[in-house]
Amino acid sequence: MCYQFILVVVQCCICLLVDASTIIVGPQDTNAIEGGNVTLYCTVKELGGNTVIWHRYQQISVKYSENRTIESSVDMPDRYKITGDNAEGTYNLHITGVTIKEGGKEYQCSIISNAGTLVDASDPEAELNVYKEPMSPTCTVGLNPTVAGEDVSFTCYFAGLIPKVEMNLTSNSNTLLSGIVDPDFYNQGSTSSTSFTFTAEDDGAVLRCTVDNQIFNTPSL
Incomplete structure (x- = not known):
């Protein structure tokens, strides 16, 4: 009697869903004169359903929403706006009438998922230096x-x-x-x-x- 064994090979494929959202241009160290305007730049690739948030070292949190309005952890003046173009993935932080107090701080843009987890963050953080209006020598x-x-x-x-x-x-x-x-x-x-x-x-x-x-x-x- 002859027995035939059929070997069945089952291939299993485990697919991991990887969030493709990344920051491709982060803010750089920037100098400004007190009372002037300044823009810190952030460009994102494939934001999807995630959220862009700007942070100033342990003080403020500026959140991007669909109509580019500001949601903040503290009372924010109208001087803060997120500017740019959704199609180009630009979510820049624009500050009007910058003050000395806003200088000397590190600013960072980051991507947060809907679950609240960190997807990506600009590295290194950018320092904003604000100087008083100069006088003639x-x-x-x-x-x-x-x-x-x-x-x-x-x-x-x-x-x-x-x-x-x-x-x-x-x-x-x-x-x-x-x-x-x-x-x-x-x-x-x-x-x-x-x-x-x-x-x-x-x-x-x-x-x-x-x-x-x-x-x-x-x-x-």
Whole structure:
């Protein structure tokens, strides 16, 4: 007697549903002037039925809803809006009339599922730096010479804790000193100083100090 065995192979496939929502562009460190407007950017791929939420370090939570209205963990002024284009996946946080208090904080956008779990978050968090409206720099001449050969000191001071300002000291169109200067916290500003030997050609010269920075354009004196 002959027995035939038929081997049946059953293949089982376990499919995991993976949420495809991801943040492809997150906010970057941003500088702003007090009272100005600032936008922090967030671009999402395939949001689906998930929710975009903006956080400011342990203080606020700004939630995206279908009509881009604001839902917040605290009373929020109308200065906060989520702007962008649903079709392009942009859910940017726009702040109007930014204040010093809103600076120095880390901002983050994240994707939350309907179940309340974290799907994705921007990394690293972005820091918003807010500076006071700058004033024009001031110039000081240490000695008003009358005789050629005397040394003249020339100092430029720029008030405010603005980082990495470029200070240029010139006599007429001739550069005396130029360079990047960081602010001194004790003096609450940036200072650049030089000296030069007075010549007959310097008689009637105009000494000028200019300050430039990527955050703003500062008037010169």
